[in-house]
């Protein structure tokens with residue numbers, strides 16, 4: 362009863378938006394939180410088939426109370442708020458640093474009600490775990506790791522800060538992922554591997570061997586297809 366009252370009183374503020382915003386709202390409401398505010402951090406870029414923020418919020422308003430939208434310059438923190446990053450794309454680090462420096466705020470973790478996170482796993486601040494994902498025992502997710510829907514993270518992995526694991530990816534255990542790694546839709550990564558900082562594993566890839574830093578790998582078995590610019594978390 363007390364826990365439920367605490368859950369109901371949690372007001373989530375989301376800094377920045379992305380196409381994944383509705384998943385964050387969905388996860389927040391699934392655990393009984395409300396989403397009070399979305400703080401827009403840069404002009405919206407509408408790409409083909411993107412859903413504009415106002416349209417997204419109009420859909421939200423059909424089901425829940427839609428959050429208010431404000432800008433970084435107009436935002437002031439309030440009582441009872443928890444904070445999370447909205448963008449899942451690379452270059453989120455600067456937004457996290459700005460929020461910390463300007464207001465001294467810490468970020469919460471958010472785990473969808475239908476996800477399973479082992480009590481023996483560890484989630485650092487700012488981590489998001491989406492619907493139906495499984496985080497196995499002994500796995501450590503560093504700050505702002507974003508785990509999308511239907512992901513399986515095997516046991517005793519370490520996933521570096523600002524990495525993102527996209528829907529349906531399946532990661533074996535006992536591996537070390539650097540910071541800012543992207544694992545694409547439905548990729549499979551075998552166990553006991555090292556994945557370098559800022560590596561991108563393409564959708565559907567099957568990774569059998571270590572991946573160097575700042576490369577894109579794709580295919581079955583995955584091979585290096587591209588060198589990438591480093592430091593883009």
Ligand SMILES: CC(=O)SCCNC(=O)CCNC(=O)[C@H](O)C(C)(C)COP(=O)(O)OP(=O)(O)OC[C@H]1O[C@@H](n2cnc3c(N)ncnc32)[C@H](O)[C@@H]1OP(=O)(O)O
Nearest residue numbers: 527528544545546561562563564565566577579580586587
């Ligand atoms: C809720 C949501 O919807 S979340 C959505 C999450 N989305 C994803 O996870 C998608 C993951 N993205 C991908 O797989 C993309 O293909 C990326 C990011 C890897 C593409 O990266 P880019 O740097 O743009 O690669 P680019 O398109 O230039 O392709 C380079 C080469 O790799 C190949 N390639 C790219 N992606 C793949 C792939 N998934 N499988 C096999 N080959 C691929 C290309 O065909 C190209 O081959 P070529 O040199 O022989 O022509």
